[in-house]
Amino acid sequence: MSDLATVAKRAGVSRATAARAFSQPELVRASTLARVMAAAAELSFRPNRLAQQLRTQATRIIGVLIPDLRNPVFTEQLQAMEIAARAQGYALMVTTTGYDASREAEIVEEMLCQRVDGLVLTVADAEHSELLVKLEQESVPYVLVYNQPDSESVCAVSVDNRQAMHQATQYLYSLGHRHIGMVAGPVAQSDRARLRYEGYCRAMEMCGLVRQPVIEMPHHTRARFELLAPWLEGPERLTALLCSNDLLALSVIGDLQRQGYRVPDDLSVIGFDGIELGELTYPSLCSVVQPRAAIGREAVEVLLARMRGEQPKIQRLPHQLREGESAGPLQRSDTDARRTVPVST
Amino acid sequence: MSDLATVAKRAGVSRATAARAFSQPELVRASTLARVMAAAAELSFRPNRLAQQLRTQATRIIGVLIPDLRNPVFTEQLQAMEIAARAQGYALMVTTTGYDASREAEIVEEMLCQRVDGLVLTVADAEHSELLVKLEQESVPYVLVYNQPDSESVCAVSVDNRQAMHQATQYLYSLGHRHIGMVAGPVAQSDRARLRYEGYCRAMEMCGLVRQPVIEMPHHTRARFELLAPWLEGPERLTALLCSNDLLALSVIGDLQRQGYRVPDDLSVIGFDGIELGELTYPSLCSVVQPRAAIGREAVEVLLARMRGEQPKIQRLPHQLREGESAGPLQRSDTDARRTVPVST
């Protein structure tokens, strides 16, 4: 692959002129410009971004950390970020962390070695992250996404998770439900799940209901029915479930139906995220919709602002409760909620 | 951010020695090594990969082109690729193309400017891609994934799409279905959809059945019921549908159920890809499973081999028909397949 020097030689100009032909063509005489471009084309010259980046001390690359790309809530955000970044001449360098704090630190380190201009992070737990204080110390520009740290000083883009789940809980209350539970993945690995649980708890108390301990699944996005089953029996059994994310909710619904429960007649289920898939299934998923695309766009904007030296505040974007077929009014029934088992076991 | 020269000075050694301390520590006396490391730590030195990459003419970065990250079939593959690449000391640089050939070319160009060591591509249409011939000419190492080009000489990792859909069609036949149709996204944008349709056609002919024209949706992963409806009426109505991918199949099933059809009793539906989500829903999705993770791993292996100068052949990985609740035996019925509409419209 040829370089600028070769192009310059071929065009019969100096390296400097050849370089200018690309970066500031207006400073170059038209005929010279043409010669350089012709030479470049003949040699199929391709500017070396590594050299540019090294020289200019700027990569125009944004590093992005995502817990799990298999969850649409992240890819829907990512899609928007890519468009927004590209519009400003930035490329993304994406890596998954698997909700693992040590991996987060490792990968950030690698990205800093690659000299990314800034970072967009979704970390497992923003409150207890030494990574964030390190970045602050080294004054690396970064933005948190989906995380909702307590501290006002941290730069973050999210919805109000507490308030959102509060509202979802109240919605179930308004549908007549009195026995409402919440299902989540490994809570220790997700500050969001904790905040959402807090929102649930407050709402339950405000409604004068008994809040239940969180029903914790070993996996963030996959339910295990045997952990759920105990809550579905007896006179105090749950009639509605809040899930800490949509994938988990979909999994819960699938399991319930397979066990012979009707959703929402026997059990109402609400998710969190508002992924598109939730609108395709039947029953459609009632969910707390996070504006994933807007969050992604905003994250890029905020990061670029920080990179310019501004000090943008925390961005709290509005959520929205999307009603769906998976949540309905409480059905009175004198018998056990469980019907006879159909089809498979 | 400090550089090697500063570290060297601090440690009282030359730049070369400082560099060796990192790249070939065994060549450096233990005490010197310690001094260098101490100095590096004090200065919180972070090696500049750009400089390394420029100097060594190798980035250890693999460029990856993905049609749409919101489709799990791609993220499940990507997940495996990231692990495999990382194990060999490579990072991924991922970008989405939206099934757009001009974007594919643009992005590859950018990645080559960034001097990626190789490319993993899933293109819209491998047969009619001038991009590929260009890469071949410039001898850029690349591998196709999911694409299944006719030419034996192109390096690609995929299942046998024709054969796979052939088998799925036969499976429906074996369940008693005689009126089988196929739904796909924009066929012009997907060589895979075309191959799968060919497989369907051959199977239909082999079974002595009438093959139908493809039912084409405007979006790859989202059905529109009004385009489907005409096929579900009359004495010759379809009793089974093959879909060119799982997301589309899920969307079809949701629509059907919302319109009052029972799946699989009124209509059997089979997907293609075998995404995990398909196992969570109810009914679970019958699907042609592509080994996404194995495909991802293999893609990385094959690419690395090519980069070493080897000439690996086409890799054809085995698919598998996963039975699921969405496909069942043909139900005899004298009435219209359509039941009364429940719940919502």
Place this chain on the structure above:
DNA sequence: TTGTAAGCGTTATCAA
């Protein structure tokens, strides 16, 4: 075991 020095492909500062 360590040091010297050239070079990777740009950009940017000065002069001309």
Place this chain on the structure above:
DNA sequence: TTGATAACGCTTACAA
């Protein structure tokens, strides 16, 4: 409008 030249931060012969 163009050219010479010095960085950018690292690796790697080759020499000591």
